[in-house]
Amino acid sequence: MSHAKRGRRQVEEEHENHERWLVSYADMITVLMALFIVMFAMSQVDEQKYQQLKDGLAVGFGREKSILNGASPISNSKGTSDPGEASYQMLLAQVPEAQRETVTKVLEESDRLRNERAHGEARAEVDRLLEVWKRIDRALREQGLRDDVRATIDERGLVVSLVSQHVVFEPDIAELTDRGRRVVDTIAPVLTELSEPIELDGHTNQEPVRPKYYPSDWELSLARAAHVLHRLEDDHAIPARRLRATGFGHTKPLVDPARAGSQRVNKRVDILVLSQQPAETRALMGQAYDELRREAGLDGLPADPAGDGTGSDPAAGAAGPTHPRGEDRS
Template structure:
């Protein structure tokens, strides 16, 4: 019985200890809320920086605005279900409009800091893209110079025109020396020599290779094909098979496309242009990101200006030999009018 009393007497101290623990947990909970609020603010800044560095996606934006609403615990005008991308008035750029609206969610005391972070991020992103574009152009120039050297050794340099644009290195097999006979998709003997000279350099690369077939702009129906679309595609496929069957370039790296008469290399009004426009373009496709490839044409033009070639015919070799026949003012050498009216 005395033990029972002792047991009952020991109860109250334990209850007081439990109450003290409860108070300590309550104080810790309040400190956690302060830390949580700081963390939400930092995450919001991170989301804005990531958003500014990417393209605007309306679905992702909707998810982001919902997250911001929860983080700040308050409703705002742009969070009522309407899309700021489609409803922004007076904004020509949806990305700019949504950026301004997101920035409006930042506490005013932090907006200047966030703005500076975003501006610096954009500047660094542009510098990286420009540097990457310049490096890619330099690399493609080295590929071209190897092709150029091989063609010169075989006396075939005049059969090829080349440039670098946002797609990559473009090597055009022009018909100045009858690479393709009129209405015919098969390469001539000289045309096969040109492809065989270029192929070993292409075989050492890893990039995809696109073969673009073209006809001239004369409104004459081909004799052996339903239209110039089929003829241009057949010419591209003929070069593709030469690269695959005779030089072992894997089929997975190759693709053929026909453009008919829609993409002339030279102004069709120029004398002798139809021989050159009848061609196949071999494209070494750059694998750089889209923002880098978009700057490659500008980087190539800058390299030409630095080399003092601005205003001269475009030529990746950098020696002014003239790989763009449209730059010259005289008739294209080596052409005549005897069969210009055939595709």
């Protein structure tokens, strides 16, 4: 073979070798893109940060910001204004068409695993809050005060309601009765050992009467919540940073106001042990609690405050003064 032919073959082989890296590079870029999409799909989109990112990209690539103001072209074409969905579509559009089905399956599997993880975490949080409730329940039973309290678990956390079946609050009065103070003092030691924030929600009943000592039932409900807050802080040394009080007036009845005896139950303060789990987990806690109740046949679980028969009737066994409907005050 002549020297010239050997030279040409060597140049061709070198040319082929120089281009071979492009195949590996393209594969690597595709895999990286799929990885970034999966990571993005598993994260929560911050709408404000997403808007900042859009503006930054628009300026960086020399595009007018006005083009990206409002809904993106992708969101318009899909009929959605969800930034997360728009971002997903924008990223997916960058994947080669031959790879999109594979990437979509990866993302769907990621969503399934994330939902399973969130449900498992919600179930674990419900189990933990139930243990807190069992301690409260045991303490109340030892003092003969169990009928003064209703409890449930929802997306906020553990809700312990101080109901007025034994006149926890006198009509028009924000201060707890002697029995009401005993209830709070019995619950407080358990709350002291926790680290979660505690919210006190005050409520009045639904009778259309003006409170005797307050401008409206809003002020009365807030005063009731604040009174319980002060007892927890002053008498039981629960740090003020863990406490907050809110008044809801007559707007959130615990049971149907049309039911006999409902006034004595709806006039109450709710003590909330606020869960610190992520919003995605907390959103599933009510569902996890209902599942747990069904699996356990309601044995040993908090009474249902909805008055649907799963707990004691709020109108049954009530002690203390009774009033004909229309005379029971806030």
